[in-house]
Amino acid sequence: MPVNAEKEITKLWRNLHNAQSEICKTFYRWREVAIEVAGPDAKPMDIALKAAEMMGKDIGKNFLPRLNWLKGEEAFMMNLGRALAGIWVTEGGTAIAEKGENPGEIFIRCTRCPWPTAAKEFGVPMEEVALTRERLFQTILEDVNVFFNINLNIEMLKAIPRGEGEYLLKLYKEN
Amino acid sequence: MAKVLFEWDYSSYPGAKAYPNLFKPIQLGNITVPNRIKYAATEDNLNDHNGFITDADVAYMRSRAEGVVGGLCFMQGVYMDEARKGQGYVGQAACWDDKYVEGLKRIADAIHGEKAIAGFQLMDCGRVGAVEVESGHAPSTVPQRLRIFKPMYEMTNAEVKEMVRQHVEAAKRGVDAGFDVMEISGIVGYLISNFLSSYTNRRTDEYGGDIRGRCQSMVEIIQGVKEVCGPDIPVGIRLCSEELLNDVKGNTPEESMETYKIAEEAGADYISCTLGWQESIFPVISRDIPQGNWLYLAKRAKENVKIPIQMAYRLFTPDKPDKAIADGELDFWEMCRSMIADPLMPKKVLEGREDEIRHCVACNLCLARLFRDAPMTCYINPRCAHEHDDNFTPKPAEDEKEIMIVGAGPSGMECAYVAAQRGHEVHIYDKRSEVGGTLLEASQAPYGDEELMTCVNYQKTMCEKAGVEFHLGEEVTEQLIADEMPDTVVLATGPVYPELEGSADNDKVVNVLDVLSGRADVGDTVVIYGNRKPGIGVALFLAKQGKKVTIVGKEKTAGFDVNPSFKWRYMIYLKQNGVMAYNDCDIEEINDGEIIVKTYDGYRFPIKCDTVVVSEREANESLKKIVQAEGIELFVIGDALVPRNLSSAVHDGYRIGLRI
Numbered sequence: 148m149p150v151n152a153e154k155e156i157t158k159l160w161r162n163l164h165n166a167q168s169e170i171c172k173t174f175y176r177w178r179e180v181a182i183e184v185a186g187p188d189a190k191p192m193d194i195a196l197k198a199a200e201m202m203g204k205d206i207g208k209n210f211l212p213r214l215n216w217l218k219g220e221e222a223f224m225m226n227l228g229r230a231l232a233g234i235w236v237t238e239g240g241t242a243i244a245e246k247g248e249n250p251g252e253i254f255i256r257c258t259r260c261p262w263p264t265a266a267k268e269f270g271v272p273m274e275e276v277a278l279t280r281e282r283l284f285q286t287i288l289e290d291v292n293v294f295f296n297i298n299l300n301i302e303m304l305k306a307i308p309r310g311e312g313e314y315l316l317k318l319y320k321e322n
Numbered sequence: 323m324a325k326v327l328f329e330w331d332y333s334s335y336p337g338a339k340a341y342p343n344l345f346k347p348i349q350l351g352n353i354t355v356p357n358r359i360k361y362a363a364t365e366d367n368l369n370d371h372n373g374f375i376t377d378a379d380v381a382y383m384r385s386r387a388e389g390v391v392g393g394l395c396f397m398q399g400v401y402m403d404e405a406r407k408g409q410g411y412v413g414q415a416a417c418w419d420d421k422y423v424e425g426l427k428r429i430a431d432a433i434h435g436e437k438a439i440a441g442f443q444l445m446d447c448g449r450v451g452a453v454e455v456e457s458g459h460a461p462s463t464v465p466q467r468l469r470i471f472k473p474m475y476e477m478t479n480a481e482v483k484e485m486v487r488q489h490v491e492a493a494k495r496g497v498d499a500g501f502d503v504m505e506i507s508g509i510v511g512y513l514i515s516n517f518l519s520s521y522t523n524r525r526t527d528e529y530g531g532d533i534r535g536r537c538q539s540m541v542e543i544i545q546g547v548k549e550v551c552g553p554d555i556p557v558g559i560r561l562c563s564e565e566l567l568n569d570v571k572g573n574t575p576e577e578s579m580e581t582y583k584i585a586e587e588a589g590a591d592y593i594s595c596t597l598g599w600q601e602s603i604f605p606v607i608s609r610d611i612p613q614g615n616w617l618y619l620a621k622r623a624k625e626n627v628k629i630p631i632q633m634a635y636r637l638f639t640p641d642k643p644d645k646a647i648a649d650g651e652l653d654f655w656e657m658c659r660s661m662i663a664d665p666l667m668p669k670k671v672l673e674g675r676e677d678e679i680r681h682c683v684a685c686n687l688c689l690a691r692l693f694r695d696a697p698m699t700c701y702i703n704p705r706c707a708h709e710h711d712d713n714f715t716p717k718p719a720e721d722e723k724e725i726m727i728v729g730a731g732p733s734g735m736e737c738a739y740v741a742a743q744r745g746h747e748v749h750i751y752d753k754r755s756e757v758g759g760t761l762l763e764a765s766q767a768p769y770g771d772e773e774l775m776t777c778v779n780y781q782k783t784m785c786e787k788a789g790v791e792f793h794l795g796e797e798v799t800e801q802l803i804a805d806e807m808p809d810t811v812v813l814a815t816g817p818v819y820p821e822l823e824g825s826a827d828n829d830k831v832v833n834v835l836d837v838l839s840g841r842a843d844v845g846d847t848v849v850i851y852g853n854r855k856p857g858i859g860v861a862l863f864l865a866k867q868g869k870k871v872t873i874v875g876k877e878k879t880a881g882f883d884v885n886p887s888f889k890w891r892y893m894i895y896l897k898q899n900g901v902m903a904y905n906d907c908d909i910e911e912i913n914d915g916e917i918i919v920k921t922y923d924g925y926r927f928p929i930k931c932d933t934v935v936v937s938e939r940e941a942n943e944s945l946k947k948i949v950q951a952e953g954i955e956l957f958v959i960g961d962a963l964v965p966r967n968l969s970s971a972v973h974d975g976y977r978i979g980l981r982i
Contacts, residue, residue: 148911150918150926159925211467215569215603290465296524296571 167239171265174198179269192275199279203286206234210287211294220251220320224299227291228253228318231284231301235260235314242314251320255301256313263308273308280306284316298322324349325554327502328437330356330392336674341640343647344655345672350394350630351556351591353502355439358647359393359668361386362560362594362634362656363443363505365411366398366698367691368707371454373401373409373416375425380432381710382698385665387436391672394654395438397429399445399507400496402488407459408513410447412695417444417492426499434500441503442496444489444547448513449474449522450600453695459485461517461536462524467570467601470693482529482539485513490546497551504551506543506559508581511599514540518581519565521572533577537584544588556591558632563595563619566602579626592630594656595623605891607635607659609684609770614642621651632656638681640671662688663703677783681776686887687969693887701969702777704736704976716980719744723809723955725982726751728798728945731759733960733971734814735781735790740979742788749808750790753797757782760816760961761968763838767859768866769895774968800948810955810982813946814975817939817961822851824912825934831912834860834937845932846870849917852937853880853905855967858892860937865899872929873903874919875938880905883967909934939965957982 181194210230216223228244235242235257242257266276281303288299298321305315332338338345345357368379379398387395400417401409409416416422426442433440452458452472459481460474477485493504508514516522517539523530529538540559548557561581565572573581582593597619598606605611613636620633634656637643643655661667663682670679680703687701700706708714722745727734730752742748756762758778765774785792796802803811825831834856836842848864850857853875865871873880873896880896880903881889896903904919911918916928942962949956957978960971 148918150928152927155925155927208465208469211465216571217569293463294465294467294570 164239167237168261168265170238171261172268175265175269175271178271192272192278195271195275195279196282199282200286203283204290206283207287207290210291214291214295216295223295224251224253224318224320227299228255231255231287231316231318232257238262247317247319253318255316255318257307258313260307260314266308276308277303277306280314281316324352324354326354326356327439328356328392330437332357332391332672335672337640337672340674341644341671343644344640344668348630348653350503350558352553353439353556355394356392357390358643358654359390360441360632360654360656361390361393361395361661362632362658363396363399363441363445363507364658364662365414365692366707367411367413367695368697369413369415371412373414373418373422375415375422375428378697378707378710379415380428382707383429384432384436385709386661387433387438387440389661389664389666389669390436390438391669392437393439393668394441394503395433395436396441396443396503396505397426397433397501399443400426400492401451402444402446402492403485406452406455407457408446408448408451409453409455410445410451410512411692412453413697414445414447414453417495418488420495420498423495423499426496426501430500439503440501441505442493442499442501443505443507444492444496444543445507446485446489446513448511448516450511451513460513461522461529464522464524476525479527479529486539486542486546489543490550493547494550497555502555504547504555504557505594506540506547506557508540509560509562509596511601514543514559515562515565515599518561519567519572520577521565521567521570533573533580534584537581540581541584541588544585544590548589557589558592558594559585559590560594560596561585562597562599563623564597566598566604566606569603570601572599575622579622582623582627586627586629590629592632592653593623593627594632594634594654595620596633597635607684608686608888608891609773610891610895611636611684611770613638614646617642617646617651620646624651624653630654634658636684638684640668640676659684659688662698662700662706665706665709678780678787680780681773683773683777683968684770685885685969687885690885690887702972704973714980716740716743719746719982722746723982724806725749725810725812726798726803726806726808727812727814728752729759729814729816729960729962730754730757730792730794731814731816731960731971732761732777732781732968733962733975734759734812735778735785736972736975737812737814737957737959737979738790738975739781739784739788740976741982742785742790744979744982746982748785748788748790749793749806750785751793751796751798751802753795755795757792757794759814760835763835764856764859764968766838767863769862769891771859777968777972798945803945803948803952803954807952808954810957811945811949812978812982813942813949813956813958813962814960814971815942815944815962817965818942818944819936820938820940822909822912822934822936828912830932831934831936834935837935838863843933844869844935847931848872848933848935849874849909849929849931850935850937851875851909852939853877853903854883854937855881856939857937858884858896860935861901862892862895862899864935865901871899871901872931873901874907874909874917874929875903875905876908878906904929941965955982
């Protein structure tokens, strides 16, 4: 039986998108569980940021075997920037890493992000979406920094949930 | 005058004439070692999980001591802290209390019983330790790159001093147990190497900073151990000559040589030269690395220090170390894996029995097992780690039988010589005119697989010496079985290769053996069906010829059957050679110029190809019913029973050889 490429790709694509949308939804379902378990005194923002830290720490561990210093600092930072952008792509977003004008500076630009849409469904404040994303990326860097004995930072300059049209993060070396 | 512990005279042995440099004495500290042979300390996970020595470990060490024919024989490194942060292997021997001395003495006595020099090693596993506890200790808190290792936390200054003291105390216990040489392990990611490396030592106290600061704990250990050992017990250290950690800002080669000089200044009597860490991303000891590849590092070490230099890595035959010693590039031939595969290896060299050596095939199964908390096992030596077990020792057969073995591959030949040594009359048949079975083709794969044939060469020699009768070029038929009517038939016929649906009379579908032997014509675009080891081997073989190769296989990952300590290399080579692997897939259709692949969850896609190479295998049922119908005792072994790997073939053969 000949392969109907259009049918196979459509089926595969649909399943991929379903799986991607489940990533955000699963996070927010667990957020609700955590808020309920934590009790009325707990602040949802604190819970969300703590979750971002734990996830970032774990993702950072996954980065360690894949990064290497053999090609020098510039290539290392670009690879790291691509890996960070790749997190968004896996989740169903559109993101790229670009070299900045200054040395030791990489920009990660995301023009399509699934998180705000999912957040709306669960009544999550948009500022929480922006801050958890920033915290996640910052925590990823913690182990990377210690492991490679460097001092990198990441800063959010723009965020879609803040109505700025895109996410823009600056990855840079701190003096 | 240096002390002689045991008298040895090698002058009448052929090996001493063939390799005069290996069998000449050398002074190590204040003792004379009669030869240049060393069994290097190797973990075996054979000890009690509380660190006490077992009968299995004593027997394991005794057989290695016999092998070194008077040379150095080192027991595994011991951990030295009660908190077990320094323990890297579940069966590692302990030495943090006097209660361990009695067991350690058993090892020293066993080594001395073979007139060999007993070596004791101090090994805090540092970054790769804490196998039984939640976290370990390290010079600095540097995250683990590999998740299988526990988190490490920075030692306080007082804890570093305590660690130094633990080394000295443990050395004293080693002396009390009767060991003759003391060694400190500072390699591959263990604690001392963590202190030496810029990658893992970020301290700012006296134990960190520049290379001299990073060496401070090593210096204090060497000096402290020397003091308790006194003048008659040489103290050596194992150190990396290159860490191969450039990708994570590890030491430069120059810094590594500096560690050698500092160790010598501190009083070390010899250095064992190693390279690489467990975290290094470069292959060092697998069979894709040529023999003798690393000798230049021993030479460089010799140029930097005056004390004797020892080395093990990829030196499996006596010619290279013998020449290196003659050329002044090396002083001792160390062995780990080659004496795991054949504990009597150097003894056989001395006695001129090199053809009886069972050579290591550098598969690293032994290491893979140790890292996964399993007892030592050798891929090709079924007796390894069973030296204490009477059931693994060939004993004369109670009832001598006439045995017909069908198939002169590794499984059949292993069975043949073991059964013949036990007194059976063994006839081995093969329709081919040469021995080796499917290994003849498998050894054609690139990246060192030709070394697999050493197994067959060994078995053939052993069969000949045990009086096995070969019937090569003779196919076993129903008639032959009826004519011979043996007491026992062993089917070691190898696997069969299934026919793919729709491939009958399709000359584009060929068999892996025909491809590797050059009998089949293969197009430029090839699909390999099967993602186990044979599939990977033939894929690399064809990719090396410039063909575009794709693997399609049912296993969830390619190389599912290859041990993890070797598999990572194959993944690199597949990538380097542009081989794409579709795992968890099957071939649904074979069409003209393409195949249709179906994934486990039902997606279908085409792959262009001129040739399909079938590397999937199935058990071989032929002759089984015929033998059973004659009422003859029957055994089926190796791939004929269940297609697996060389190791399973050899182990099957050995066990059935013992059982008949």
